[in-house]
Amino acid sequence: MTMNETVFNIHDLVLVMTALQCAGFALLLIVTNPPSNKSNYFLAAFLLAHAFIPMHELILWGEDLKMIALNNTPRLFLWIGFGYYLDAALLYFYVKSLVFDGFKLQKRDALHLIPLGLFALFLGATFYSHSLEVRSAMIDDDIYMYSPDYLLMDFLCKATRIGYCVAALFLIMRYRNQLKTIHSNIARVDIRWLISLVVGFLIIVMTEAFLACAKLAHLFIDFHPDWFRVIGLTGYYVVFALVFALVFSSIRYFSGFVPVQQEELTKKPLEDKLLNSHFAEKIDNMMREHKPYLQPDITLDMLAETLNIPARDLSLVFSRHFDSNFYDFINRYRIEEAKKMLADPKYKSKTITHIYLDVGFNSKSVFNTFFKKQVGQTPSAYRQEHLSQ
Numbered sequence: 001m002t003m004n005e006t007v008f009n010i011h012d013l014v015l016v017m018t019a020l021q022c023a024g025f026a027l028l029l030i031v032t033n034p035p036s037n038k039s040n041y042f043l044a045a046f047l048l049a050h051a052f053i054p055m056h057e058l059i060l061w062g063e064d065l066k067m068i069a070l071n072n073t074p075r076l077f078l079w080i081g082f083g084y085y086l087d088a089a090l091l092y093f094y095v096k097s098l099v100f101d102g103f104k105l106q107k108r109d110a111l112h113l114i115p116l117g118l119f120a121l122f123l124g125a126t127f128y129s130h131s132l133e134v135r136s137a138m139i140d141d142d143i144y145m146y147s148p149d150y151l152l153m154d155f156l157c158k159a160t161r162i163g164y165c166v167a168a169l170f171l172i173m174r175y176r177n178q179l180k181t182i183h184s185n186i187a188r189v190d191i192r193w194l195i196s197l198v199v200g201f202l203i204i205v206m207t208e209a210f211l212a213c214a215k216l217a218h219l220f221i222d223f224h225p226d227w228f229r230v231i232g233l234t235g236y237y238v239v240f241a242l243v244f245a246l247v248f249s250s251i252r253y254f255s256g257f258v259p260v261q262q263e264e265l266t267k268k269p270l271e272d273k274l275l276n277s278h279f280a281e282k283i284d285n286m287m288r289e290h291k292p293y294l295q296p297d298i299t300l301d302m303l304a305e306t307l308n309i310p311a312r313d314l315s316l317v318f319s320r321h322f323d324s325n326f327y328d329f330i331n332r333y334r335i336e337e338a339k340k341m342l343a344d345p346k347y348k349s350k351t352i353t354h355i356y357l358d359v360g361f362n363s364k365s366v367f368n369t370f371f372k373k374q375v376g377q378t379p380s381a382y383r384q385e386h387l388s389q
Contacts, residue, residue, distance in 0.1 A: 016058065021240065023051040025247045053087065146215070161209070184299070288333075293333040296360050339382065342382055
């Protein structure tokens with residue numbers, strides 16, 4: 001991708017603004033972030049790493065800045081591209097620290113620095129092994145940036161970033177599934193913003209990987225490369241908007257996020273009573289008698305305290321005897337309660353909204369989805385059918 005005189009000013013301005021935006025937001029997060037909120041430190045680190053990427057592009061492809069960098073910091077040229085080897089990993093750790101309670105970096109997490117180490121070795125072997133005069137010529141004529149070795153390394157870097165974004169999406173899905181094991185009302189935890197932002201960055205890195213692949217293909221297939229520049233410059237604007245969205249969404253929605261414990265790798269042997277179906281019947285009887293499911297925001301811990309059963313044991317009973325997680329378990333009882341009220345003439349004057357609120361739901365869409373799945377028809381059709389008898 002090259003930058004010519006007709007597009008230099010406006011697009012380079014966007015690159016500078018994106019770098020300043022990332023650095024400014026990172027500094028703001030570091031200064032204002034409470035020490036207990038580790039996830040925002042990862043977000044700040046992601047933004048700092050990402051701030052170097054637009055400056056790397058600006059220096060690499062802007063003729064004037066390229067020469068300034070070569071003349072003033074020739075030994076540091078190309079090192080600024082390290083941001084490409086860190087930002088996606090830091091985004092992954094931001095998501096991980098956000099969704100999992102008590103997340104801490106482990107020694108094995110140092111393995112995520114391997115791509116950066118390989119990048120350093122690659123530059124040392126293919127670029128810094130040459131004299132300063134040779135390096136300047138390689139950069140000035142764009143020989144190095146379009147060399148097969150550099151293009152292959154660039155493609156592998158972009159493919160690695162795709163892997164991190166996909167891994168972050170898997171973490172979010174895993175979080176949503178685990179949330180169902182401890183909460184009966186997951187609708188109040190909005191993860192759509194996080195999914196949207198990760199998907200947004202995934203689209204960007206996939207586009208960059210496609211461009212890197214196309215540059216490799218250009219070594220063997222002759223085609224006009226002008227569209228490299230068009231797609232690449234479009235990406236600059238999208239990244240600028242995504243950084244704004246990422247920071248403000250994180251600030252807005254963080255307080256409503258409910259982190260979960262990471263799943264244990266080892267499982268404790270089941271006690272005899274947990275294997276006994278009579279124990280499950282006892283729980284079922286207690287649920288029908290005390291109706292704790294009517295509490296809209298009941299959690300696994302709250303129910304465990306009510307039933308005087310350890311939360312972990314209770315979760316195992318749901319899985320073994322009721323073939324469900326906590327979320328589905330609670331909502332089944334709510335649907336049964338709603339069915340009784342909908343079919344009872346005594347509640348004929350109550351709207352369906354009042355009924356689903358009374359039985360513990362606080363989302364109409366969740367109630368309708370569960371009801372139709374469990375009963376096979378909509379609440380209004382069920383009411384009409386039973387009240388007409």
